[in-house]
Amino acid sequence: VNSISAMMLLHVLLLLASANVGDGLLNKYCNAPLPNSRPPQGCGKYHQSDTCTPHAPVCRWNSATSECVFTATGCSSYNETDCHADRNLCDWVSNKCVNKALSLVQVHHVHRHGDRSPYSSHVPTLNYYSWNCTIKRDVTVFPHNNIASSSNRFNITTTPHNSFKGTCAQGQLTDKGYMQTHAVGARLRSLYVKKYKFLSSEYNPSEIQIFSASSVRCRQSAEGVMDGLYPVSGMNKGARKLNIQQWNSFEDFTLPNTQLCFGNMTTLLSESVNSKFYRSWLTSTVFPYIQKINELLPVDLVGFSELGVFWDYFASGVCHGQKLPGGLTMSIMDVLGPITRGTYWHNVNHYPPFHKYEAAPLLSQIKPVFEETLAFGSPVKFYDWSAHDSTVYALLDGMGVPPNDAIGYASQVLFELWKNENTGAYVVQMWYNGEVIKLPLCYYQSACPSSTFMTALDTFVPVDWAERCIPNLP
Numbered sequence: 001v002n003s004i005s006a007m008m009l010l011h012v013l014l015l016l017a018s019a020n021v022g023d024g025l026l027n028k029y030c031n032a033p034l035p036n037s038r039p040p041q042g043c044g045k046y047h048q049s050d051t052c053t054p055h056a057p058v059c060r061w062n063s064a065t066s067e068c069v070f071t072a073t074g075c076s077s078y079n080e081t082d083c084h085a086d087r088n089l090c091d092w093v094s095n096k097c098v099n100k101a102l103s104l105v106q107v108h109h110v111h112r113h114g115d116r117s118p119y120s121s122h123v124p125t126l127n128y129y130s131w132n133c134t135i136k137r138d139v140t141v142f143p144h145n146n147i148a149s150s151s152n153r154f155n156i157t158t159t160p161h162n163s164f165k166g167t168c169a170q171g172q173l174t175d176k177g178y179m180q181t182h183a184v185g186a187r188l189r190s191l192y193v194k195k196y197k198f199l200s201s202e203y204n205p206s207e208i209q210i211f212s213a214s215s216v217r218c219r220q221s222a223e224g225v226m227d228g229l230y231p232v233s234g235m236n237k238g239a240r241k242l243n244i245q246q247w248n249s250f251e252d253f254t255l256p257n258t259q260l261c262f263g264n265m266t267t268l269l270s271e272s273v274n275s276k277f278y279r280s281w282l283t284s285t286v287f288p289y290i291q292k293i294n295e296l297l298p299v300d301l302v303g304f305s306e307l308g309v310f311w312d313y314f315a316s317g318v319c320h321g322q323k324l325p326g327g328l329t330m331s332i333m334d335v336l337g338p339i340t341r342g343t344y345w346h347n348v349n350h351y352p353p354f355h356k357y358e359a360a361p362l363l364s365q366i367k368p369v370f371e372e373t374l375a376f377g378s379p380v381k382f383y384d385w386s387a388h389d390s391t392v393y394a395l396l397d398g399m400g401v402p403p404n405d406a407i408g409y410a411s412q413v414l415f416e417l418w419k420n421e422n423t424g425a426y427v428v429q430m431w432y433n434g435e436v437i438k439l440p441l442c443y444y445q446s447a448c449p450s451s452t453f454m455t456a457l458d459t460f461v462p463v464d465w466a467e468r469c470i471p472n473l474p
Contacts, residue, residue, distance in 0.1 A: 025333075025334045025337055025338075025405055025406075026315065026318055026319075026330065026333055026334065026337065028405070028408050029315065029319070029337065029405070029406050029407075029408040029409070030115070030315075030318065030319035030408065030409065031180070031408065031409070032112075032180075032407075032408035032409060032410050032411040032412070032433055033433040033434045033435075034183060034184060034187040034434060035109075035184060035187050035188060035191070035412050035414055035431065035433070035434055036187075036191070036431065036434035036435070037191045037192075037195075037196075037414065037416065037431065038436075039100075039102045039418065040102070040416075040418055040427055040429040040436075040446055040447030041087075041088050041089070041100045041102055041418075041420070041427070041447050042070070042088070042089060042099065042100035042101075042102055043055065043058065043059035043060075043068045043069050043070050043089065043099075044067065044068060044069070045068070045088060045446075046059065046068040047067075047068065049061040049063075049068075051068070052068035055068075055086075055089065056071070057071055057073065057077065058070065058071060058073075058074055058075055058078075058086065058089050058090070058099075059071065059089065070099045074090075074098075074099040075089060075090035075091075075097040075098055075099050075100075076096070076097060076098070077097075078090055078097040079097070080092055080095075080097070082097070083097035088100070088447075091420065091422040091423055093422050093423070098422055100420065100422070101420065101421040101422050102418045102419065102420055102421070102427075103418065103419050103421055104192070104196055104198045104381075104416060104417070104418055104419075105373065105381075105417040105418065105419050105426070106369075106370070106373050106378065106380070106381055106382075106383075106416075106417040107192065107198075107381065107382050107383070107414060107415065107416050107417070108366055108369075108383045108385065108414070108415040109188065109225070109382065109383065109384050109385065109412060109413075109414055110362070110385040110387065110391065110392065110395060110412065110413040110414075110415075111181075111184065111221070111225070111384075111385070111386060111387070111392070111410060111411065111412035111413070112221075112387065112388055112389050112391070112392050112407055112408070112409060112410060112411045112412070113173060113177065113181070113215070113217045113218045113220075113221035113386060113387070113388065113409070113410070114173055114174070114176070114177025114178055114179075114180040114181040114217070114221050114224060114409050114410045115173070115174050115176040115177035115180055115316075115319055115320075115409045115410075116171050116172060116173055116174060116177055116217050116316070116409075117131040117133065117164060117168040117169070117170060117171060117172045117174060117316060118131075118164070118170065118171070118309075118312050118313040118316045119170060119171040119309075119312055120170060120171070120309045120312070128313070128314075128317070128325065129164075129165070129313075129316075129317045129320075129322050130164070130165035130166040131164045131165065131166040131167070131168035131172075131174075132166040132167045132168060133166075133167050133168040133169075133172050133173070133174055133175065134167075134175055135172075135173055135174070135175055135177075135178050135220060171215065171217060172216075172217060173216070173217040173220045173221060173224075174320075176319070176320070177217070177220075177221065177224075177409060177410075178220065178221075178224045179224075180224070180409055180410040181221040181222075181223075181224030181225045181228070181410055182224045182225070182227050182228040183228060183410075184224075184225055184228060184410050184412060185224065185225040185226060185227060185228020185229035185230075186228035186229070186231075187228075188225070188228070188229050189228060189229045189230070189231075192229075192382065193229070198381065199229075199381060199382060202230065203226070203229075203230040203242075205242075205243050206379055206380070207379065207380060207381045207382060208226075208380070208381070208382045208383075208384065209243070209245070209380050209382075209383050209384070210222050210226065210242060210243060210244045210245065210383075210384045210386070211244070211245050211246075211247070211254070211365075211383070211384065211385050211386065212244055212245070212246040212247070212386045212387075213246075213247065213252055213254040213255065213386065213387045213388060213391070214246065214247050214248050214249045214252045215388070218246075218254075218386040218387055218388070219244055219246050219386065221386045221410070222242070222244055222384055222386035223242060223244070225384055225386070226242050226384070252361075253361040253362055253364065253365050254361070254362055254385060254386075254387035254388065254391045255361065255387070255388065255390055255391055255394070257361055282304065285339060286304055286307075286339060289335075289336060289339065290302070290307065293332075296327050296328075296332075297325075297327045297328065304340075307336075307340055308340050308341075311333075311336060311337065311340050314328065314333070315333065315337070318330075318333070319409070337405065337406050338404065338405050338406060341389065341393075341406040341407070358394040358397065358398045359394045359395050359397070359398025359399060359460050360398075360460060360461050362385065362387075362391060362394075362395060363395075363398070363457055363460050363461050364461050366383075366385075366415070366457075367454070367457045367461055369383065370417065370428075370450075370453075370454065370457075371454065373417065374417075374426060374450055374454075389406065389407035389411070390407075392407045392411050392412075392413055392432075393407050395413055396413065396432060396437075398460050399430075399439055399441070399456070399460065400439060400440040400441060401432075401437055401439065401440070403432070408433075411432075411433055412431075412432075412433065413430065413431065413432050414429075414430065414431040414432075415428060415429075415430055416428065416429045416430075416431070417450070418447075425449070425450075426449070426450035427447040427448060427449055427450060428442075428447075428448045428449075428450055428453040429446060429447060429448070430448070439453075439456065441455075441456035441459065442456060
């Protein structure tokens with residue numbers, strides 16, 4: 001293995017550590033679990049027979065549909081005391097106990113793009129693997145608030161600055177990546193179109209808004225999700241236009257963007273990486289692994305960022321069934337992955353002032369949408385935010401639930417706004433890769449009252465966010 005290959009190897013190891021490497025971790029990084037959804041209250045909350053049956057006689061398990069449903073009598077047999085005691089299932093309304101009646105109001109789907117070629121080749125002559133893409137790279141950049149027509153889907157063949165063997169450019173969405181996002185969209189269709197009858201059966205642009213980070217792979221991933229959510233025939237595929245709003249790099253709200261909030265975030269990031277806590281982590285955890293890799297392989301790795309590129313390259317290869325070079329094992333990848341991605345972001349964000357800002361850009365966009373919907377209602381039911389692993393990590397970590405490993409391709413966070421039709425109360429439910437998230441600032445409830453959730457968002461989006469950051473836009 002030459003020094004270049006080894007160099008990339010280590011960088012890949014460090015980046016994918018938090019991205020699920022090896023038999024368990026890397027596999028999850030390469031193939032994130034599909035989304036899921038269940039009502040936050042009512043019998044539908046219980047998704048297995050063993051969790052449903054204890055709630056008889058109100059609930060019963062429907063083996064034909066594999067769902068927990070209300071019985072014919074449901075909550076009606078309860079007196080007031082018993083009704084209030086079982087608040088997840090019943091409501092006391094007009095002097096009688098009635099079944100919870102929840103309806104979906106709005107969904108925000110924040111997701112990482114699908115599988116891609118390595119994002120960088122700034123480690124020189126990085127050509128251990130060959131990369132081939134049939135989904136062509138679209139080089140057009142659409143500024144924020146301009147509608148990007150999808151009539152030219154995937155047919156722009158220019159691939160500038162191709163540094164790898166094969167046809168892929170750096171960081172280009174692969175065929176596998178497109179199919180991953182398509183599978184996510186198909187699952188969303190089974191949930192929100194078929195199961196809940198929440199979205200229309202055919203694509204309705206008045207119901208859906210789509211936002212993309214500045215990278216082309218994010219825009220193409222958004223298209224993949226929409227193709228799964230609203231499949232169309234190959235003949236008509238090019239005729240349908242998706243209204244995608246794509247930010248440029250300066251206005252990209254999907255990232256902890258130092259360009260967006262240059263004066264504050266750049267200073268805070270610098271203070272964070274120079275903090276005693278972060279420096280201690282580098283000395284105790286990162287540097288020993290750099291030394292170990294340098295001893296194990298004929299490389300001379302220096303610095304953390306170099307490790308990131310190196311790890312990403314080989315992790316990307318593993319995701320495509322490629323073999324690791326001699327000396328580099330999956331167990332090493334499993335250890336280094338979390339260090340280079342998840343643990344890195346957690347330790348950078350551990351610095352309290354920066355931690356407060358990491359999720360602020362995206363939440364500053366989502367929060368007013370929720371506020372307007374709660375106050376006045378909204379015809380828009382589904383928001384798709386196509387972004388990066390750093391977006392998903394910042395969102396989870398900023399809200400107090402940092403993941404233990406790397407953010408896999410096509411990983412997703414769902415925010416569901418539900419309304420109790422009996423009482424008019426709203427609750428928010430958060431999902432990550434098919435699992436319900438119980439937020440600390442919502443007192444670890446799976447159904448977070450909307451007022452509590454909005455108050456929690458105030459802690460992540462500084463009240464002076466616009467004054468501090470928006471004026472820094474060029």
